[in-house]
Amino acid sequence: MFFSSFGLWRQQKSLHVFLHPAKQVEGKFLLWGKKHAKREYWIRSFLKKPIVYLEDGFLRSPGLGVAGWPPFSMVADDLGIYYDTTRPSRLEALVLAADQMPSETLADAEQAAEVIVAHGLSKYNHAPDFSWDLFQAGHSNAECVPESAYGKLNEADIKRDTRVKPEYDGNKYLRPSEKETVLVIDQTYGDMAVKFGGADEQTFVQMFQTALAENPDAEIWVKTHPDVLSGKKRGYLTDLPQTENVRLLAADVNPLSLLAQADKVYCVTSQMGFEALLLGKPVAVFGLPWYAGWGVTNDRHAGVKTLRQQGRRAPRSLMQLFAAAYLQYSRYINPNTGGAGTVFDVIGYLAAERRRNEKLRGNLYCVGMSLWKRAVMKPFFNVPACRLHFVPSLKKLREMPLPADARLLVWGYGRHELLDFAAERGLPVLHMEDGFIRSVGLGSNLVPPLSLVCDDMGIYFSAEKPSRLEHILQNQLFTDQDFQTASSLQTALTEAGISKYNVGGGTLTIPPDAGRVLLVPGQVEDDASIRHGSPEIRKNLDLLKKVRELNPDAYIIYKPHPDVVSGNRVGHIPPEEAARYADQTVTECDITTCLQHAHEVHTLTSLSGFEALLRGKTVHCYGLPFYAGWGLTHDHLPIPRRTRKLALWQLVAGTLVYYPDYVCPETRRSVDAQTAVNILRRQKAQRQHGAPLKKSFAAKQWGKLKQLRVLMK
Template identity: 40%
Template sequence: MVKGNASLRNKNNYISVSPALNKIKHLAPMLDAQINVVGRFKRCIGFQDNLGQAVLAWGRKPSSKVAERYAKRQKLPLLRIEDAFLRSVELGAHCPPLGIVADTQGIYYDARSASELEALILQPLNEEQQQRADTIQKRWCELKLSKYNLHRSHNVDYGRPYVLLVDQTAGDASINYGLASAESFQEMLSVAKQRFPEHLLVIKTHPDVIAGLKQGHFNIDQLSNQSNVRLEGRPLHTPDIIEGADAVFCVTSQVGFEALLWGKPVYTFGMPFYAGWGLTNDTLKAPSRRNPVFLQQLLYAALVRYARYWHPEKQAACQVEELMEWVGQQRIWRQRFPEKLLAERFPRWKREYLKTFFSGTQLQFMPRGKALPENEPCVVWGRQDKQSRLCVEDGFIRSVGLGADLTAPKSWVIDDMGMYYDATRPSRLEAILNDYELSDDELSRAEALVGRLVKEQVSKYNVGDNSWKRPKTAKVVILVPGQVESDASIQYGSPNLKQNVELLAQVRMQNPDAHIVYKPHPDVVAGLRNPDSNESEQVQFCDEIVIRDNMASLLEKLAPGDEVHTMTSLTGFEALLRGIQVCCYGQPFYSGWGLTQDLYPNSRRQKKRSLYELVAATLIIYPRYLSSKSGCLTSVEQALNEIAEERLEQKNETYTAQLSRRLKRMILRLKRF
């Protein structure tokens, strides 16, 4: 529904003649509308669409002229779309907008005519709306949000007081439509020198200029020799510079609006949407349409009433606060690792995932056959001895499908100390469990996670059926999960036993009367990894071999008093979640914390941890999760949401869909390198 225009209320059919608009897949639900696309051929033959209530145009860009002409011929209103003031994490060239504005009167940056935003700014707020505006303003600053949010935070210190001058891209439509020109930037510089003669003048260029996509308005050569001027061309996050500035000078840039949210004095040299309301120091006279208002009115109108938002994980329209939190969390995750890293030559199918798991870090992949530098930070797959390596491995809740079958990962772990399955030396997970003080919120999340994992029967790969039944005559059932014997977790995490048959023999020797159930590893069953050593001998040490069942459903069917015996399998951790006694013949990451029976304890692990502390460290703090919906980093809770949906989809998919999925996997495996 288009707000602010009674003639279009409760109407939900729009016409698009723009190829660019048609690429924004979530535009229709953001507008709560159906969008009918009219191509060039239909326009040329005079196609009539009686169902459309308005024609969409992107702002006042030259491409919008096509939409304007079509709307005029069809005698329809024009609905102008533009990026909202909270747009996305990445720049526009790399990411569709997560926030847009829609205006039937004009567009917010065109001061020559009225816009819906101007009318919304003049609307008074009730007490609840004022409180909401105050909360948004506070949280905006706490999260350090901006229109774009790709740059990580830095401590900006110029060693002296400074004011901020904001450059813009040459040809930016908001300059001309904001009653300004290229000369306005020189006037801005001149006035800043006069008003703040003792301050450093920091000129911040636009992110698109930093990215080399566009040009700015200041001559670097002419200003580089002026001691009181600093051209700031680093890819800094704009709020970091706003925060320390004594004043902010703008022509029409949105940075002036953000500076108001930070409580900074703002000087304008055009007529941006936030000028002329008595909140800024303006060079130009405000249009008569604009009268003094409170900052809360401007904020509420711009961020709440005027804009519409899309939540990339929920795949649904959302409120500004929800998108703010999502973007803010992305910024936190993106700052965890160094800004630039070398990466070994990963298989092609893993590279795009690696880039996402390292969002915020620029990865440079090494050429084939070239060795990694000895002392430079590098990203590698699996365990490495060198301390300069960041080691990557599958996480504990990985996917719906096998990793060896190239199924897209939901989680990977990135360890800067070692690797969780390498018990010969410390890992980041071990350090967290030894030293980290967990918060009440993290423990509360962990408690909820345990409930979900058990109720939804989630395991690492989430494959298999539910056919096994516990023998009624058995006194004690011991479940023994098989492992891939060549796996590094056995080599570096099990100092004595190395083969599944050795484990089974030990379990039988110590428990002669138990009913022993052996479940081979699913990768081995699928033929994706080498078979077990002495596989034929396994049957003499167990009562049952279960092939197809889902591990989570097996664990669910164990009775009180039943046990899980393992070398280092993740099944032991999954058993702990269900209150099952676990006996470890190796030193898996979950052993040594007082929760398992350990035949060969690890001397470095001295601290006793509760189950919820173990879960918080293992599933919340240590891994990284990837959302298939947003294509961005996400939380463990969202990863579980998507796993549940994917399992249901696979359960209900047709035979044709199954064949298609398998064919795609086969093609991907052929291209894996």
């Protein structure tokens, strides 16, 4: 294949993935879209080479391409390009052949469309869901109406409006009146899809006038691009008559969440017209987009009749169109691995990224963070809507003017002075902490984490108030897909012997006549999980005493925390003291080996209790860890808030899929939990088996410098 531009040549690595197998493009020139008429003419007339047209797919990326977000889907067309209806395209051929489409393909299409709608996915996925605050801020000729003047939508209206399930709450379901809402979709001036879709400026005028005439009692919302009103670009419907029932909406909102508010949709060639069809909306089309003329739209363009006479259009179902466009025509990269992928790989990734984008939306201020932690954090907050600011001191933050969407970002539970400042200013607080599948090596030795949790309600290790994890476990509607994912994760973690830090090694010998074996994992005694999650017992020695008191005849293994063994944190028990209550103290052996030999785990709040549950062990909790109170553990303290009884797979899905974020240390890009586990598997295999936890001071500092150098690149 030949590249028609330097820009395409620079993307050859990803193009090879998209275009594999490469038979369709062998000996042909790759040309991006229909923007380069002279280049196209030169290639055809002088080089006499065939052309393959490339264009972004319909599910592209978390953010805009102009902002640097790479595509996860692409189309390659050796006949034309889908938005150019002046000539046939490969997509058109696929739709014409869709009457012979296998039932399995249609079933996949139904599943994919349902999930796309459920998660509100579109080409770009950076914009917030529709809300009335955004509506009032984003239209030009309506006064803000007080919330008390709105009427609440009833349940039937909500069900009618959408299959989209964003987390609307309170007044986001308010609408100004009971009038019908008609959405008219503008496009930016000079859009290639307009030019090659048989439309022009007059087409947009005709569409708008028709919408007014056909819906005299409705509210007409005109959706235009935000750049139009800011003066950066022109639209076709910028100069509208200022009437009471016409509202120009320029706010950048998620397309499906906006379409959900409409009763009817009018468009020219916009892809939003097809997305409206997926939502079950009636769509009037005034141009010739790829989805017009197949019997699923109200076609107003005379060219549709011509296309039918030419045999280029025939009756097809919506799912046949969807399957042809999203499953057969589009090509996908698996965002987690970088290899070839499927539409379901991209759907799952974009859905997770949308959740993360909304969780981190706005200006986040982080105070007094070391260079090390700044470098660790940055990739986890790399979403389109997040603006992360590092501030050297609280004094400096006090002097700064803070925007309306400012939030304070703190590590762990947060220092008292930071929390006091947030309360004083009315700033929401986000708590962050290492995730549960972390690394091969200790954080105190500056080994970067693969996962991080960011909690807008509390933090998982504090039982003093609900956390986002607790909210997920208490309320999440888990799906069959969650069951499959959680089961796969549980199997992968246990088979690979993966824990949080994955340090240690060696073997463990238990006497044949030991009987019932109890594992007591030690913890860092000044850790926040002890201070905020274990109100009665806070010392490792006190826990050992309690376990021995309740189990006088058991064989007890005590395993100190790796950070304590390494000398980085407090919680050491002198060997002679530990020997009074434990039959064996294990320092070098890894936690997963200990778990293999134990029948029960007795813990305050250690993550080892969760890892024990994954391996089918009995777990006793003397504190209030996140995994207690759901009917899976023996709890020595009550947790009245947690009323739901969970299956183990639901605990796994909430804890490892919905709550943390994962980043690949090599690419510094977001990945899913399964990919993070695979990365740890590789790292464990590469690591020298049984490397000692204790290192000299000089060795530790040298290791830290090496890690910091990698992260600061």
